[in-house]
Amino acid sequence: MSFKKIKCSECQCNCFMKLCKTKNIQKMPVGQYFVRKGEYIFKEGDYVTEMYFVQRGKVKIISTGLDGKKHIVRLATDGHILGHRGYGNEIYPVSAIALEDSKICSVDNTTLYELMKINFDFSYQLMMFYSSELRKSELRVKCFAQMTVKEKVIYAIIYIIDTFGLDSNNALNGPITRQEIASIAGTNDEQVSRALLELKKRGLISTNKRKIIINDYETLKSCLNHYGIILHP
Amino acid sequence: MSFKKIKCSECQCNCFMKLCKTKNIQKMPVGQYFVRKGEYIFKEGDYVTEMYFVQRGKVKIISTGLDGKKHIVRLATDGHILGHRGYGNEIYPVSAIALEDSKICSVDNTTLYELMKINFDFSYQLMMFYSSELRKSELRVKCFAQMTVKEKVIYAIIYIIDTFGLDSNNALNGPITRQEIASIAGTNDEQVSRALLELKKRGLISTNKRKIIINDYETLKSCLNHYGIILHP
DNA sequence: CGTGCTTTTGAATAGTATCAAGGCCGGTGG
DNA sequence: CCACCGGCCTTGATACTATTCAAAAGCACG
Numbered sequence: 336m337s338f339k340k341i342k343c344s345e346c347q348c349n350c351f352m353k354l355c356k357t358k359n360i361q362k363m364p365v366g367q368y369f370v371r372k373g374e375y376i377f378k379e380g381d382y383v384t385e386m387y388f389v390q391r392g393k394v395k396i397i398s399t400g401l402d403g404k405k406h407i408v409r410l411a412t413d414g415h416i417l418g419h420r421g422y423g424n425e426i427y428p429v430s431a432i433a434l435e436d437s438k439i440c441s442v443d444n445t446t447l448y449e450l451m452k453i454n455f456d457f458s459y460q461l462m463m464f465y466s467s468e469l470r471k472s473e474l475r476v477k478c479f480a481q482m483t484v485k486e487k488v489i490y491a492i493i494y495i496i497d498t499f500g501l502d503s504n505n506a507l508n509g510p511i512t513r514q515e516i517a518s519i520a521g522t523n524d525e526q527v528s529r530a531l532l533e534l535k536k537r538g539l540i541s542t543n544k545r546k547i548i549i550n551d552y553e554t555l556k557s558c559l560n561h562y563g564i565i566l567h568p
Numbered sequence: 569m570s571f572k573k574i575k576c577s578e579c580q581c582n583c584f585m586k587l588c589k590t591k592n593i594q595k596m597p598v599g600q601y602f603v604r605k606g607e608y609i610f611k612e613g614d615y616v617t618e619m620y621f622v623q624r625g626k627v628k629i630i631s632t633g634l635d636g637k638k639h640i641v642r643l644a645t646d647g648h649i650l651g652h653r654g655y656g657n658e659i660y661p662v663s664a665i666a667l668e669d670s671k672i673c674s675v676d677n678t679t680l681y682e683l684m685k686i687n688f689d690f691s692y693q694l695m696m697f698y699s700s701e702l703r704k705s706e707l708r709v710k711c712f713a714q715m716t717v718k719e720k721v722i723y724a725i726i727y728i729i730d731t732f733g734l735d736s737n738n739a740l741n742g743p744i745t746r747q748e749i750a751s752i753a754g755t756n757d758e759q760v761s762r763a764l765l766e767l768k769k770r771g772l773i774s775t776n777k778r779k780i781i782i783n784d785y786e787t788l789k790s791c792l793n794h795y796g797i798i799l800h801p
Numbered sequence: 802c803g804t805g806c807t808t809t810t811g812a813a814t815a816g817t818a819t820c821a822a823g824g825c826c827g828g829t830g831g
Numbered sequence: 832c833c834a835c836c837g838g839c840c841t842t843g844a845t846a847c848t849a850t851t852c853a854a855a856a857g858c859a860c861g
Contacts, residue, residue, distance in 0.1 A: 398706070398707075398710050400710055400713075400714045404714060406709075406710045406713055406714065408706050408709070408710070419699065419702075420699070420702060420703055420706065422696075422699050423695075423696040423699040423700060424699070424700070424703065428703055428706070428707070429706075451688075451692065452688055452692075455684075455685055455688075455691075458688070458691060458692065458695065459684065459685075459691065461695060462656075462684075462691065462694060462695045462698060463655075463656040465695060465698035465699055465702060466652065466653070466655050466656040466657070466698055467656060467657070468702055469652075469653060469698060469701050469702050469705060470653055470657060470661055472702060472705040472706050472709060473631070473641050473653065473661070473662075473705050474661070475709050476639075476641070476705060476708050476709050476712060477631050477633055477639045477641070479709060479712035479713055479754070480633075480639055480712055480754030481633045481637060481639065481754065483848080483849090484848080484849065512807070512808090513807075513808065513809095514807080514808095521712070521713030521714065522849080522850085523849090523850070523851085524807080524808070524809095525808090525809080525810085525849095525850080525851085526849070526850080527808095528808060528809055528810080529809090529810085532809080532810090544857085544858070544859095545807075545808075545857090545858070545859090716816075716817095717816080717817065717818095745839070745840090746839075746840065746841095747839080747840095755817080755818085756817090756818070756819085757839080757840070757841095758817095758818080758819080758820095758840090758841080758842085759817070759818075760840095761840060761841055761842080762841085762842085764841095765841080765842090777825090777826070777827095778825090778826070778827095778839075778840075
C-alpha cells in the first residue's frame with residue numbers, strides 16, 4: 336500500500352512522542368503503516384516489540400473471552416497510544432483492529448526505553464498516563480459490577496461519544512454497530528436494541544437508518560450520575 | 569498510639585522504595601503510622617499529597633457506588649503500595665481501610681517526584697507497576713463483563729488467596745467476611761453463600777465456623793480457565 | 802432487485818437480586 | 832460458666848432482569 340509517510344515534526348496529531356525534544360524525535364526510527372478497515376495492528380499473543388500511535392483513524396482494542404466472545408477494552412483515535420498494555424509484558428493481552436482505514440506509527444521498545452531514560456518529563460508523563468488509565472479502568476470495573484444492562488449501554492454510548500465525538504448530524508461517529516456497543520457494555524445486540532428503544536421513547540436519542548443520533552447528551556450522562564462519576568475527563 | 573518506627577534500611581518488607589539507592593532512602597522523610605482495624609488510611613475525595621506503603625498488615629481499597637454500595641477495588645498487604653491511583657489526580661478516587669491493625673509508611677509526592685527524577689530505574693519500575701496494574705484491571709473488567717456470579721465468587725476467592733495467602737489450616741487468611749467476598753465479586757452475601765455451598769458440594773472447599781478452607785486450589789483456579797487467564801501472576 | 806448481514810421484536814427460559822425468617826457464632830456481662 | 836444480644840450466615844420463596852432462541856423486518860451492496 337502506497338501512502339505518504341510524514342515526519343514527526345510535520346505531524347498534526349498530538350501523540351505522546353510530541354513530549355520528546357525535537358532533536359530526539361528527528362533521529363528516532365519511527366515506523367508508519369497504513370492499515371485497512373478490519374485489519375489487525377497487533378494480535379493477542381504477539382510478542383511485544385513496539386508501541387503504536389494512531390496518526391489518523393479509528394481503532395478498537397479487543398480481548399477474546401469465553402467461547403470466542405469479543406470484548407472491547409478500549410477505542411482509540413488520532414493521537415492515542417496503542418499497545419502500552421503490553422509494555423513490560425512478554426505478549427500482548429489484547430488485539431488492536433482498525434475500525435476504518437488508519438495510519439499508524441510505531442516506536443520500538445528499545446528506542447522508547449532510551450528516550451525515557453534521557454527525557455524524564457517524557458517518562459513522567461507516560462507514567463501519569465498509565466495512572467489515569469488505571470483510574471478509568473477501575474471505574475469501569477465498578478460500573479460493570481453495579482450497573483444494570485440499560486445503564487451499561489448508556490455508558491458505552493457516552494464512551495463512544497467521548498472518544499470519537501459526534502458528526503455534523505449529532506450522530507455517533509465512525510462505523511459502530513449494535514454488536515460493538517454490546518461488546519463495550521458486556522451484553523448482546525438484542526439488549527442493546529431494547530435499551531436504545533427505551534432511550535428513543537424518552538427522546539434522548541433518535542435513529543436514522545443504523546445511525547444513532549444524540550438529542551440530549553447531558554441528560555444521557557446524568558443517567559449515570561448516581562455513580563458519582565465524571566466518566567472520561 | 570505508641571509503636572516502634574523503623575528505618576527503611578532495617579525494614580523487612582519489600583516495597584517500592586527499596587528500588588531507591590540507600591543514600592536516597594536514608595535522607596528521605598518517610599512517615600510511619602499505626603492504623604487500627606477499621607480505620608481509614610485515606611478517604612475518597614481527600615486531596616492527594618502522599619503515597620502509602622503497607623509495612624505490615626492488611627488493607628482493603630474500596631470505592632463507594634450507587635446508594636452507598638461498597639465495592640472492593642483491591643486488597644493490599646506487606647510491601648504493597650497504596651494511593652498510587654490518586655497520583656496525578658487531585659483527589660483520591662477510592663478509600664483505604666485497614667482490615668487488621670497495620671503499620672503504614674508514607675512518602676509525600678514532592679519527595680517521590682524528586683526521587684523519580686534522580687533515579688530512572690525507580691521511576692521506570694513504578695511505570696512497569698502501573699502497566700501491570702492496568703493489565704490486571706482490564707482483565708477484571710472482562711471478567712465482570714462475562715462471568716456468571718458463581719465464577720465471580722471463585723474469582724474473588726482466588727484473588728484473596730493470591731493476595732493474603734492461606735493460613736496453616738489452608739483457610740483464607742485475614743478477616744474476610746461473606747460481605748467482603750461479595751464486594752469483590754460485585755454481588756450480595758446471599759449469592760456468595762449459595763456459590764460457596766456449591767463449591768462445598770463439589771469438595772473444592774470446606775467451611776469451619778466462618779473460616780473458608782481451600783481443599784483444591786488448582787481445580788478452583790481451573791474453573792476460570794475458559795477465560796484464558798493467569799489471574800494474578 | 803435479490804442476497805446476506807444487521808437490527809428489531811416476541812416469547813420462553815435461565816439467572817440473579819430481593820425479601821424474609823431462622824440458625825449460627827462471637828462477644829459481653831451477669 | 833452460662834445466657835443473652837447483635838451481627839453474620841444460610842436457606843427458601845418470590846419477583847425481577849437478562850439471556851437465549853426464533854422469526855421477521857430493515858438495510859447495504861453488488
